[in-house]
Amino acid sequence: MCDIKITVPANYFLRLFVDFCKIQLYLHALVLFVYLSLLKSSPILICKLNAVIISENIL
Structure with missing residues (x-):
């Protein structure tokens, strides 16, 4: 017991x-x-930021 x-x-x-x-x-x-998932999405965000910066520089 x-x-x-x-x-x-x-x-x-x-x-x-x-x-x-x-x-x-x-x-x-x-x-x-x-x-x-943040690591996967961060390169896309960086690419978008670079694209915005480049387009602003061209304009």
Whole structure:
């Protein structure tokens, strides 16, 4: 009986810990995704800015 009382909370805390780790992983993945999407879009933004600067210089 004592073993069951000890193991159930241990499993519960383990599950909580695993859930917390999953949340952390999801957060890291989200941050990475946002960072990569910004990296992908930034060259386009830079090209647009360069195009605007060049067109202003020509005009």
